Amino acid sequence: MSENHSVQASSVPDASDSVLHRAISDLLATANIQINGKRPWDIQLNAPGVIERAISKGNLGFGEAYVDGDWDADRLDEFFYRLLSCQLDQHFKPRKQLLYYLSATLRNLQQGKRVWKVAQVHYDLGNEFYQTMLDPRMTYSCGYWKNADNLAAAQEAKLDLVCRKLGLQPGMRVLDIGCGWGSFMGYAAEHYGVECVGFTVSQAQADWARVHYAGLPIEVRLQDYREVEGKFDRVASIGMFEHVGRKNHLEFMRVAYDALTKDGLLLLHAIGKNKTRTVTDPWIEKYIFPNGDLPSIRQIADASEGLFVVEDLENFGADYDKTLMAWHANFEVAWPSFRDSLGDRFYRMWRYYLLSCAGAFRARDLQLWQWVLSKGGVRGGYLLRPR
Numbered sequence: 001m002s003e004n005h006s007v008q009a010s011s012v013p014d015a016s017d018s019v020l021h022r023a024i025s026d027l028l029a030t031a032n033i034q035i036n037g038k039r040p041w042d043i044q045l046n047a048p049g050v051i052e053r054a055i056s057k058g059n060l061g062f063g064e065a066y067v068d069g070d071w072d073a074d075r076l077d078e079f080f081y082r083l084l085s086c087q088l089d090q091h092f093k094p095r096k097q098l099l100y101y102l103s104a105t106l107r108n109l110q111q112g113k114r115v116w117k118v119a120q121v122h123y124d125l126g127n128e129f130y131q132t133m134l135d136p137r138m139t140y141s142c143g144y145w146k147n148a149d150n151l152a153a154a155q156e157a158k159l160d161l162v163c164r165k166l167g168l169q170p171g172m173r174v175l176d177i178g179c180g181w182g183s184f185m186g187y188a189a190e191h192y193g194v195e196c197v198g199f200t201v202s203q204a205q206a207d208w209a210r211v212h213y214a215g216l217p218i219e220v221r222l223q224d225y226r227e228v229e230g231k232f233d234r235v236a237s238i239g240m241f242e243h244v245g246r247k248n249h250l251e252f253m254r255v256a257y258d259a260l261t262k263d264g265l266l267l268l269h270a271i272g273k274n275k276t277r278t279v280t281d282p283w284i285e286k287y288i289f290p291n292g293d294l295p296s297i298r299q300i301a302d303a304s305e306g307l308f309v310v311e312d313l314e315n316f317g318a319d320y321d322k323t324l325m326a327w328h329a330n331f332e333v334a335w336p337s338f339r340d341s342l343g344d345r346f347y348r349m350w351r352y353y354l355l356s357c358a359g360a361f362r363a364r365d366l367q368l369w370q371w372v373l374s375k376g377g378v379r380g381g382y383l384l385r386p387r
Contacts, residue, residue, distance in 0.1 A: 024051050031086040033079065041078035045071050063283030063356075067348045076352065077325065080359025122289060123180075123202035129342075130181070132334035133327050138181035138208065141239035141269060142320040142368045151326040154319070159187040162236055164385040165312065165372050166267050168192040172233040175199075175259055177225045177252075178240020182209030182218065189216040197232070199225050225252065228259050234267075235259055241270035241300075245293045249303035257307045260375055266308065268371040271320070272297055274364075288353050300371065308373035311382035317367040324358035 025035050034042045045051075047070040053061035065071055073079040127138075134140055135155040143154030144161050162184060168174070170193030176185050179198025182205075188194050195217040200206050201224060209220045221227075225240075235256045244252045256266045276296040279285075285292050304310065331354065335347060360366045372382065 020055075021051060027088060028083075031082040031088055033082055040075035041073055041082060043071055043073050043079060047071075058282065060282040060286065063287070063352055066352050067287075067345055069348065076355035077321075077328075077358040077362065080356045081362040082359075084360055084363035084365040123200075124204040127181075127204050127208045129334075129338060132337070133330045135183075137183035137186065139183040140180050142271075142316070143323045143326075144316060145319045145322050146316075151323070151330075154323065154326075155183070156187070159184055160191070160387070162238065162267055162269065162370075163188050163192050164387065165370065166234045166236065166265050167385050168194050168234065170194065173197075173231070175228065175232040175235045177228070177235065177237040177256070178243070179205070179209065179220065180239070181205050182213050182220060184236060184238055185209070185218045185220075186213045186216060189213070189218055194234075197221065197230075199223050199228065225255055228255050230259070231261050232259050232264065233261055234265050236267045236269075238267075238269040239271070241268055242292055242294055243289070244295075245291065246295070246299055249295065249299055253303045253307050256373075257375060262375060264375060265311070265378075266371075266373040268300070268369075268373065270295060270300070270369055270371075271317075272300070272367045272369050274367065284353065284357075287349055294366070297367075297369065300369070304371075304373055308375065309377040310371060311374050311378055312370075312372035312384070314370045315367050316370070317361055317364065320361040320366070320368050321358050324354050324361065328354040328358070 021035075028035065028043070036042070036044055047065075047068075050062075050065045050071045053065045053070075055061075057064070130138060130140065135143075135152045137152075137155060137159070139155040139159065142158065143151060144158035145154045146157065148154035148157050166174075168188055172192075172194045174185070174188060174194045174196045176182075176196055176198040179185055179196075179200050180202075182198055185196035185198050186209075189196055197219045198209065199221050200209075201222070203222060206220045206222045209218070213220075225244075237252075237256070241252065260266065271294055273294045273296050276298050280289070280292045280294050301310070328351070331350060339347070357366070361368075374382065
């Protein structure tokens with residue numbers, strides 16, 4: 001952390017100096033959080049105005065105040081776990097957040113040129129950066145930790161789980177919508193003998209996947225998912241549906257449906273929220289995933305209705321906590337190599353992103369679902385292929 005962010009709490013006005021601060025202190029106490037306390041999850045105020053920013057701008061203002069260095073917590077993940085477990089975020093709903101909600105729900109923010117913005121802001125940060133944070137296969141989605149004790153093993157377990165849920169067989173043609181750096185396609189081609197076509201809106205991801213899987217039957221296309229052509233035995237979408245947007249859920253399902261053969265299966269792996277009538281955290285939307293929109297279980301079900309039969313649904317959202325903490329550990333180790341090029345504000349932004357999300361999954365405020373969907377139902381019933 002840079003010296004300009006290391007302001008001592010003692011130089012900041014006492015949090016008990018006003019009625020407002022006392023009220024907030026009492027509210028935080030219900031989550032076992034103290035202002036300027038000594039525990040790792042206690043919030044340290046480094047500058048005046050943090051509470052006022054949180055009240056006036058909600059989560060957006062609170063996150064921006066952290067990036068500015070105005071407050072700290074040694075264990076951000078634990079701070080947010082306690083905050084969200086008690087739903088204290090619900091106490092901060094500024095008027096501007098209503099405008100954000102109306103914009104996100106009334107406008108289609110995930111079409112046209114906006115489709116490419118998340119790649120420019122997030123996924124194209126640099127392959128070298130992501131290689132230091134992710135597993136060797138560059139899998140940027142939740143790992144499966146049931147029988148794993150490290151990130152690489154958890155990601156391979158997840159990839160194998162997807163392959164088995166799809167019932168992959170040699171010679172099948174598989175579509176990966178939102179293929180990222182190609183980890184699923186590479187694993188599926190190597191271990192299950194399938195041919196894969198992947199779509200991504202990130203030039204950096206496409207370049208990396210084309211080089212690393214040049215010897216396998218894999219094609220990577222720099223295109224929007226709405227441009228899919230041809231038929232596939234199986235379709236997978238792992239960690240991409242969060243970018244589709246509620247206005248386009250049905251269109252996504254129709255694209256997948258049309259792309260599948262009669263007996264095809266779709267596996268949808270997506271982060272989800274607990275309540276339908278909410279929007280993505282405005283700080284995350286502004287600084288990390290532009291135009292992101294987390295779906296609820298009802299929104300996914302509504303979009304699939306009339307097209308697909310839900311064969312299987314699994315929630316292992318708690319595993320995302322472990323995945324994010326592993327990414328954060330890797331990020332911290334690698335950070336000295338990127339400090340000069342990315343700067344201390346990026347460090348605080350990225351740390352806030354990873355650890356606030358870990359806390360949200362730990363509090364079960366966010367979920368991770370894997371859906372298996374079929375066209376017309378699997379005759380005799382769906383069975384997960386054994387390992």
